[in-house]
Amino acid sequence: AQAALFQSQKMETIGQLTGGIAHDFNNLLTIIVNNLDLLTRHVNGARETRLIESAQRAAERGARLTQQLLAFSRRQPLQPTLQDPSTLIEGFENVLRRACGETVRLTLSLPARISTINVDGAQFEAALLNLVVNARDAMPEGGELTIALGETSVDDQHAAAWSIPAGPYVSLTVRDTGLGMSKEVAARAFEPFFTTKEVGKGTGLGLSQVYGFITQSGGHIEVNSEPGQGTTISMLLPAHGDERGASDEEASPDTVRPA
Numbered sequence: 001a002q003a004a005l006f007q008s009q010k011m012e013t014i015g016q017l018t019g020g021i022a023h024d025f026n027n028l029l030t031i032i033v034n035n036l037d038l039l040t041r042h043v044n045g046a047r048e049t050r051l052i053e054s055a056q057r058a059a060e061r062g063a064r065l066t067q068q069l070l071a072f073s074r075r076q077p078l079q080p081t082l083q084d085p086s087t088l089i090e091g092f093e094n095v096l097r098r099a100c101g102e103t104v105r106l107t108l109s110l111p112a113r114i115s116t117i118n119v120d121g122a123q124f125e126a127a128l129l130n131l132v133v134n135a136r137d138a139m140p141e142g143g144e145l146t147i148a149l150g151e152t153s154v155d156d157q158h159a160a161a162w163s164i165p166a167g168p169y170v171s172l173t174v175r176d177t178g179l180g181m182s183k184e185v186a187a188r189a190f191e192p193f194f195t196t197k198e199v200g201k202g203t204g205l206g207l208s209q210v211y212g213f214i215t216q217s218g219g220h221i222e223v224n225s226e227p228g229q230g231t232t233i234s235m236l237l238p239a240h241g242d243e244r245g246a247s248d249e250e251a252s253p254d255t256v257r258p259a
């Protein structure tokens, strides 16, 4: 109990220290990433393009690190809005593709018609990017990465086991053909600061951010991994009616107001 208390105090202190710094860094890095994005559209030379892309990857890595620290320090309250998950993912597809590098083949399976989800868009992007980077790191020789959206319904029995309400859910699955995890690693993978990566490469905060984001959004997450076979991260997020329903809601706010 003493050790657990010390551990939680340590976490609290690290959280407070990092939260403030990470917040400011995140804003600065967002500017860098956005400006580099704009710059790539005006540059033609192969060498210049390569230099910009390398700067982009570095800035995105920095942004991911600060996002993870922010999520960990809980300085970032979730700001959920109703979104079409397919459109949401398409919006940052280029970021995901860049993170994959040259050797990992990314396949997106995004249904044209799917229920909306009520999530914080920025945190959703950060979570998916964390999963993509993990998958890429697990496939040093290249491989296949699949991100798929779907719809499912959770029955009473599963709902009770997962501590979520029964009902309709949007499923998000991230599957790689990488190195996989041992049972021991899989059991600890969601722990903050647990990493098997060398110093400077891993923070151990990626999956804990994803876990926090999914559970705070009312969802469920699990890992299935087989050493040498690959890893599948399966997530469920509560479904909120279909696309059309959502845009009807958006169109309804009172446009006619008495002066």
Ligand code: ADP
Residues within 6 Å of the ligand: 130, 134, 135, 138, 176, 178, 179, 180, 181, 185, 189, 190, 191, 194, 195, 196, 197, 201, 202, 203, 204, 205, 206, 207, 208, 230, 231
């Ligand atoms: P980090 O990536 O910084 O190490 P994470 O919390 O994202 O932190 O992951 C924790 C650990 O879980 C990783 O160090 C790795 O051992 C394992 N892991 C996560 N995702 C995968 C994956 N797709 N394939 C194999 N191992 C993984």
